[in-house]
Amino acid sequence: MSQDLNSKLLLLKHWLKMAPSWVRHGSPLKMDEELIFFPTSATQQEDGSWIIPVHAWFFELDKNSIMRLLSVKAVSELLEFMDVTEEQARLPIFQERIKWFLVDNESNKRIHIKLDGELHRSPRSKLSGHLQFDIPYQGKPEEAWLKLPVDMPEQDTREFFAETQLIPRQGLSVISDIDDTLKPSNVLDKKLLIQSVFLKEYHAVEGMPAFFQWLSNQGAYFHYLSSSPWQMYPLLKPLLDQYYPRGPVHLRNFNPSNRSFIKFFMSSEVYKTTKAMNIIHRYPEHQFILIGDSGEKDPEVYARIYREFPHNIKQILIRAVDGSNLHQKRFAEVFAEVPKDKWKVFAEPSHSLLDM
Template sequence: MHVKKLLLLLSVINMSITYGSELKSDEHVLFIPNIAYQTPDNKLAISIQAWVYEKERRPGMTTLLTKYLGIDKDTLTPEEYELLYQRSQLFRVDSERGKVLSIKLNNTTYTLPKTDKGGVTNQVIYLNTIPSQQNNHSISYSISDLNLPESTNTGLSFFSPDIGLSVISDIDDTIKDSKVLDQKQLLINTFIKPFKAINSMRDWYQQMAKKGISFHYLSSSPIQLYPALKDFMDKAQFPTGSVHLREATTWHSIIPTGDDSRNHKLSTLEKLLNAYPKRQFILIGDSGEADPEIYAQMMKKYPTQVKCIAIRNVTNEDEQSPRYKQLFAGVDSYKWQIFTDPTTIINTCAPRE
């Protein structure tokens, strides 16, 4: 009898692993804004990324997290502690593996692949209807189970026509003052200080958006920080666009290794350039980490698509530094620029009025 019960239990577990399970009422879904594009056979491809998690009570988790980050929580002001608590909330959850999401898109229900061990599911849905040829045209979809929390029900993908100009922008130290070169200060600015926009970059991006340029934001920050980053970009009035964050859904992977960051950015850049093979791209980043090296690699691989590289100088290295002479050897000087003030490169990296 016990053997039969054991076999039945194992069968149920195996079916759950193989086919996945539906969402429970206490599980949440976080959609990350993605892209939509026209395929060579004139279909509409809509990329969807979602993370499924369950909130957990974890006494002492904030103390453990601050120790890992090297932050003394006893020295924090009440305002700093509140920010720490808010921004670390999604590092205190359980990622839900094997969950199957059903979404509604254009009055049709689609089932996404079951979530992986990190609680993430990715899918491209193909439709026969192409939307208006407007840059950053948003396509919305929602979880079909209305019993889930309303705040997590809706996702967006941004459509850009197959021909045009797009910006792929880093976030930290490119549009947000983060101090990436100082890891302790970076963590302080990420978790306990209000995010600070680089206003000159915001002004430049707004000018480009008015010219019909599409935007994609690429960062090695983990997806747990997406709500805080979205709030920051909305309040600072950066143009809307797709957001591509690192799929790291455990608290001890907050700080990426060099390889993690590089691989994430390279794979995302490949995805974006391959999705829009006829579009041109401006790649914008900073000199603090490997943006120049990654972007130079992509320019050499996709010379007709990468129109320009713009690197915000945070390391006091000008165009004559050995780093850039080696990276951009043989590349026309007008196709890359190191800058402090973005107004100096507007006519280089964006179309004239």
């Protein structure tokens, strides 16, 4: 080790010793700060124990969102791209949705999760305000979902819970896209897509809630996968809760301070492929139904996944979206290495699409 590097390390150690405790060990949640937990899924080990992932987001809601609109690069670009007027920017629906992109993310936060009488200390939250860590669990719960409370200071009466679904080693799972699969989003037209995100009421694609409920009745577990940013979770949650079976949600990291909204929404293929493969890796003894739409690259993503995991894929279902490339040539080329009985393009969802 060079003398210069050694000197820098000694200086760093000295600084850490002199730094306040909250810098060295992380600080607790303050009264004016908020915490959101994202639903996760636990994996069962060979000995019957579980690994429970915890994913949290720490932030403080900005009380002057209107004043910050034009100061955030991505939001300024967004308003120009959408042709949003000042009147529209003051609409309650726009204010409610844009506020999640204008929060102050809180780094260096720590919490303690209570499970079976023990406290599990989290790592410190990152600059994004997010933290993720795993908790081992030896219990044998009777319910499919486990709620893990946060140990809060006495003066803070708020309650926060992490939630995880205990998915057994073997079973049937659904990996589903969200945009234009579960809710109309106009993904093919980026301007309409972003307008639908911030200015339109959300609703479910006709027939999909009943189809997903039927799949749930067959014992399926659900993983909801979208290239949307995590800031969208509070907006998507009411729709998913009302219309679809419970399941973990997988979204993307996005920093509106230094990244383009437009480019972000146009770069999803690699993310969705990687995330879906990670899910299959975590549940290697499951059979998977992959559900998406023809709007962008879901067929290409799912065909690649089939090539990697041919024995895990029970069925690929692609919802036909008006205005997208529905030519038979496209699907013949994309699914050239996928058996014909393993994929279907559908206009209306029905349990007849599957041989259960």
